[in-house]
Amino acid sequence: MSILIRNGKVIDPSQKISGPRDILIEGKKIKGLFPRGKGPEADKTVDASGCIVMPGLVDMHTHLREPGDEYKETIKTGTMAAVRGGFTAVCCMPNTNPVNDNISVTEFILKKASEEGSCSVYPVAAITTGQKGEMLTELEALIKAGCIAFSDDGRPVMNSLIMRRALEYSKIFGVPIISHCEDLELSEGGVINEGLISTMMGLKGIPKAAEEVMVARDLLLCELTGGRLHIAHVSTDGSVNMIRDAKARGIKVTAETCPHYFSITEESVMGYDTNCKVNPPLRTDRDVSAIKGGLKDGTIDVIATDHAPHHYDDKNREFDNAAFGISGIETAFALGLRLVEEKVIDINELIAKMTIVPSGIMGLSKGTLQKGAVADIVIVDAGREHTVNADNFLSKGKNSPFNGWRLKGSVIKTIAMGKVYEWE
Amino acid sequence: MLKSKSLLGIKDLSIDEINLILENSLGFKDVLGRDIKKVPALRGKTVVNLFFEPSTRTRTSFTLAAKRLSADVVNFSVSSSSVVKGETLQDTALTIQALGADLLVIRHASSGVPDYLNKILDISVVNAGDGANEHPTQALLDLFTILQYKKEISGLSIAIIGDIAHSRVAKSNIYGLTKLGAEVRVICPPTLLPAEIENLGVEVFHSIEEGLKDVDVVMTLRLQLERQNKGFLPSLKEYFKLYGLTSERLKLTKKDSIVMHPGPMNRGVEIASDVASGPQSVILDQVTNGIAVRMAVLYLLGGVKQ
Numbered sequence: 189m190s191i192l193i194r195n196g197k198v199i200d201p202s203q204k205i206s207g208p209r210d211i212l213i214e215g216k217k218i219k220g221l222f223p224r225g226k227g228p229e230a231d232k233t234v235d236a237s238g239c240i241v242m243p244g245l246v247d248m249h250t251h252l253r254e255p256g257d258e259y260k261e262t263i264k265t266g267t268m269a270a271v272r273g274g275f276t277a278v279c280c281m282p283n284t285n286p287v288n289d290n291i292s293v294t295e296f297i298l299k300k301a302s303e304e305g306s307c308s309v310y311p312v313a314a315i316t317t318g319q320k321g322e323m324l325t326e327l328e329a330l331i332k333a334g335c336i337a338f339s340d341d342g343r344p345v346m347n348s349l350i351m352r353r354a355l356e357y358s359k360i361f362g363v364p365i366i367s368h369c370e371d372l373e374l375s376e377g378g379v380i381n382e383g384l385i386s387t388m389m390g391l392k393g394i395p396k397a398a399e400e401v402m403v404a405r406d407l408l409l410c411e412l413t414g415g416r417l418h419i420a421h422v423s424t425d426g427s428v429n430m431i432r433d434a435k436a437r438g439i440k441v442t443a444e445t446c447p448h449y450f451s452i453t454e455e456s457v458m459g460y461d462t463n464c465k466v467n468p469p470l471r472t473d474r475d476v477s478a479i480k481g482g483l484k485d486g487t488i489d490v491i492a493t494d495h496a497p498h499h500y501d502d503k504n505r506e507f508d509n510a511a512f513g514i515s516g517i518e519t520a521f522a523l524g525l526r527l528v529e530e531k532v533i534d535i536n537e538l539i540a541k542m543t544i545v546p547s548g549i550m551g552l553s554k555g556t557l558q559k560g561a562v563a564d565i566v567i568v569d570a571g572r573e574h575t576v577n578a579d580n581f582l583s584k585g586k587n588s589p590f591n592g593w594r595l596k597g598s599v600i601k602t603i604a605m606g607k608v609y610e611w612e
Numbered sequence: 613m614l615k616s617k618s619l620l621g622i623k624d625l626s627i628d629e630i631n632l633i634l635e636n637s638l639g640f641k642d643v644l645g646r647d648i649k650k651v652p653a654l655r656g657k658t659v660v661n662l663f664f665e666p667s668t669r670t671r672t673s674f675t676l677a678a679k680r681l682s683a684d685v686v687n688f689s690v691s692s693s694s695v696v697k698g699e700t701l702q703d704t705a706l707t708i709q710a711l712g713a714d715l716l717v718i719r720h721a722s723s724g725v726p727d728y729l730n731k732i733l734d735i736s737v738v739n740a741g742d743g744a745n746e747h748p749t750q751a752l753l754d755l756f757t758i759l760q761y762k763k764e765i766s767g768l769s770i771a772i773i774g775d776i777a778h779s780r781v782a783k784s785n786i787y788g789l790t791k792l793g794a795e796v797r798v799i800c801p802p803t804l805l806p807a808e809i810e811n812l813g814v815e816v817f818h819s820i821e822e823g824l825k826d827v828d829v830v831m832t833l834r835l836q837l838e839r840q841n842k843g844f845l846p847s848l849k850e851y852f853k854l855y856g857l858t859s860e861r862l863k864l865t866k867k868d869s870i871v872m873h874p875g876p877m878n879r880g881v882e883i884a885s886d887v888a889s890g891p892q893s894v895i896l897d898q899v900t901n902g903i904a905v906r907m908a909v910l911y912l913l914g915g916v917k918q
């Protein structure tokens with residue numbers, strides 16, 4: 189079957205296209221782009237008047253929770269939530285139970301994804317067995333099974349020598365090592381950013397230095413080894429500055445941040461709102477400005493979601509014992525659009541940071557509307573407002589600090605591997 | 613009247629509310645001096661003490677306060693760990709409410725638990741200490757005790773010495789004392805200083821000699837003995853040497869200064885034995901006043917329903 193998407197404004201940073209185009213899809217592939225009104229006849233037409241038509245978003249940092257924590261999220265619900273949020277490819281982190289540190293887990297994830305998934309799923313494998321930070325996993329076997337990057341996300345590799353070895357050994361395959369930068373000794377017991385608010389609330393703080401000492405270490409190890417380092421969920425001004433300096437010195441590093449690190453601060457935690465408990469923690473205005481600066485000048489390459497769905501019971505409890513994480517895949521793009529509204533970045537840059545750039549870092553052929561590419565396309569009405577209602581999330585995780593927010597930018601349709609999902 | 617149905621912290625109280633509690637405390641202190649130490653103010657009401665941390669003095673003080681007001685009192689003790697394994701805090705609290713409690717007195721190692729319970733329960737919640745957040749009745753009884761010896765709080769100079777970082781008592785006192793116009797100093801090693809505390813309007817000293825100079829009130833805090841194992845301090849001996857309240861150091865304060873401690877004390881760690889038992893010590897007054905102040909709090913909240 190063929191589908192023609194007409195009258196939309198196509199933005200595809202991978203081809204530097206930003207203008208009126210019609211897109212023809214045939215089966216699961218993109219057949220071609222045409223000037224508006226010049227597209228051929230198709231079995232079905234989709235009218236995208238007044239909308240942006242862009243490549244399906246690529247999330248390089250997602251927690252699908254399966255296997256092990258299916259009560260929080262499954263591959264089925266997580267990919268459905270992704271598609272609802274405009275994502276057509278997700279890279280799922282290995283901190284499942286069991287950990288994705290061997291090919292049987294990888295194969296399970298990919299089998300489930302092909303049977304029940306709504307979008308493409310690319311597993312990220314653990315750097316070390318059991319994410320214990322001691323022994324490297326079998327990179328060759330895991331890559332062959334379908335893993336595209338390595339990370340002990342949720343935990344850092346505390347041992348500097350093991351991190352060095354990971355950055356070195358991964359060079360055989362040219363895959364990125366994604367670092368969750370956190371010094372566990374410095375962050376121990378901490379639940380929010382360390383500062384006046386942690387003091388006032390009597391909560392143990394996590395100093396910015398807990399992230400920054402590890403960013404510094406990993407940048408040095410990256411320089412030493414020439415490995416491919418990617419820094420996950422950057423949350424502090426110090427991290428941004430160090431990554432900027434490292435890039436200027438020619439170090440091969442890439443970095444991501446998440447919508448909550450440029451949208452809200454530690455002040456949201458006042459009143460002990462566990463939906464604002466996330467690791468790394470929400471920081472200060474100064475950090476938010478620095479993150480925006482990093483997005484603007486390219487220091488931060490990617491906006492990822494760190495979608496971390498949790499069950500209501502895991503959040504409805506003592507702040508100290510509540511789970512860390514935000515269910516963010518269904519609000520990410522609209523929050524990103526706020527950066528465009530604030531003129532931090534333009535719409536092309538935003539889309540690039542959520543499509544072709546993460547796709548490139550992960551070595552995928554996603555995030556593009558090029559002829560012959562898989563038909564992963566999102567139609568967004570950038571001006572249409574909606575009120576976030578976490579109860580209506582397709583994710584099992586309703587843990588959003590943005591619940592009730594009025595946001596501009598609504599996903600109207602998502603086309604994932606040629607399949608059309610219509611929203612509202 | 614108090615604005616809220618619950619007492620969660622001093623931070624949320626207005627000056628008028630603090631003064632209201634203190635005035636009522638005076639009346640109840642009078643009751644405690646009588647031959648029959650009981651009034652019918654809360655007859656027919658039920659107070660439940662829900663303590664997730666071991667506590668003898670605070671729980672006993674709340675129990676006596678409730679009994680002196682003729683309330684029925686039930687102690688519901690749980691170790692935090694058994695709850696982590698089994699029943700959720702929400703279910704425990706809802707169970708107590710369903711049992712017919714009118715007032716819930718809560719102590720918990722996690723900051724914010726009283727706020728959380730206040731949101732999910734209809735009944736009044738009294739914070740008897742949550743994590744490193746607040747211990748409002750302790751601060752109120754400290755204010756009350758200071759007023760027993762000093763005409764007014766405003767204009768006094770007060771030093772709080774010790775483990776400020778982990779102390780809910782220090783926090784509540786800082787809020788209360790600064791609201792009432794006192795000048796508050798905190799004296800502690802940098803490792804036990806919470807982040808950006810000076811933004812709460814206190815002056816920070818790392819030298820006890822400088823900090824104690826000419827103060828009207830000295831509050832020493834209990835130093836939890838495990839702090840030395842966590843790298844906060846090299847040794848308790850060195851702590852006493854640097855921050856222990858000795859009679860020599862007490863001479864740096866005003867002649868008529870008073871010495872306070874929320875208890876339980878470690879003699880020879882944060883306070884020298886002769887100071888603890890000396891003429892300037894009002895530590896036992898604090899204990900006695902605690903009952904009167906808690907009576908006032910229970911009384912003021914007791915009839916209030918949302």
